[in-house]
Amino acid sequence: MRLKDKTILVTAAGQGIGHASAIACAREGAKVYAADINEETLSTLPGECPGIEIHKLDVCDRAAVDALAKKLPALDGLFNCAGFVHNGSVLDITEDDWAFSFELNVTSMYRMTQAFLPGMRERAKVTGTASILNMSSMASSIKGFPMRTAYGATKAAVIGLTKGVAADFVKEGIRCNALCPGTVDTPSLRGRIASAPDPVEAEKNFIARQPMGRLATVDDMTPMIVYLLSDESRFVSGQALLVDGGVTI
Ligand code: NAD
Structure with a gap:
């Protein structure tokens, strides 16, 4: 059990990579808090694997994020997975599209980290370590793709956020990394x-x-996610880890 005795919160757990991650972490022994704005898609999770508790959460809602942080015990792991893909070139992006992309893909991670990090710092005083994982993408500062300017800009910002948090808290045992997947079904x-x-x-x-x-399948992603949330990655922080099927070879 690679995540035995760990408490882990996963956002965007209703479907896709977040959903698979919640199950993968629970199977490795973690107590998982699975959060999503969509209660309906979340609702199947507890039946899919024991050890998962679901919470409706809009990561763009500061009051809701703060309320959840008060309600849950201190976390060992936080996986900020929620994000959105804007399709278009720079000429297509409206001010609203741009603002929404940054709000959901970047600001939500700043907000979640600010809310949950104090508890994680306390936890790390006891266990020696805690891990934040932020969802970025190969489409970021790493590589440009057609019609992904707003998306790539947000996912590049996620890497910057990740490195900043990693630098500020490295001496306290808090690690912060970014996952950069290829194209996932x-x-x-x-x-x-x-x-x-x-x-x-x-x-x-x-x-x-x-x-x-x-x-990629979601199961191509979960081994890296479990690794980064587990103590196996205890000497890894501030990194953007590519799982991209060779796109950036
Ligand atoms: P998805 O896009 O199919 O599902 C996203 C989930 O996020 C949904 O369950 C949705 O309800 C939830 N969500 C949306 N807004 C929310 C909010 N405000 N608060 C809480 N939850 C919210 O899932 P996916 O394709 O696995 O993408 C998950 C993450 O992985 C995203 O950040 C995405 O950018 C990133 N990513 C995906 C791919 C890919 O090819 N699928 C590649 C690289 C990175």
Whole structure:
């Protein structure tokens, strides 16, 4: 059990990578608090694996985030997974699109970290360590992709946020890392494919940019997520870790 006795909060746990991560962490012995804005998709989780408690949470709602931080015990692990993909070039992005992308993809992580870090610091005084994992992407400061300017800018900012938190709290045993996946087959990716003018072509293009010749599954992501939230990664902090099927070779 790689996460035995750990308490871990996962956002965006209703579907996709967050959902799979909540299950993977619970299977490794963690007590998992699974949060999402969508209560309906969250509701299946406790039946899928013991050790998961669900909480409706909008990570953009400061009062709700603070209230949850008061309600939960101090965390050993925080996985800030919530995020949104804006599709468009710089000429297509409205002020509202830009603001929303930063609000959900970056500001929510600052907010969650500010709310939960005090408890994690106390916890780290007892256990020696606690881990924050922020969801970034290969589409960030690492690599540019067509029609992903707002998204890439937010995910680059996530790496900056991650390094700042890592630098400030490294001496207290708090680690903070960013995960940078390739293209992962999740409900929102299926939505992006379905809403393309030619969905068959769109799927082909998503696969073509993956040198391994296939999309990632959520289960390609969870081993790295469990590792980064576990003590196995105790000497790793401030890093942006790519799990991208070779895109950035
Ligand atoms: P998804 O996009 O299919 O699901 C996102 C989940 O976030 C949903 O359950 C939704 O209800 C929840 N959510 C949305 N707004 C929220 C809010 N305000 N508060 C709380 N929850 C909210 O899942 P995914 O594709 O696995 O993406 C998860 C994360 O991984 C995102 O940050 C995304 O940018 C990142 N990512 C995804 C891919 C990919 O190819 N799928 C690649 C790299 C990074």
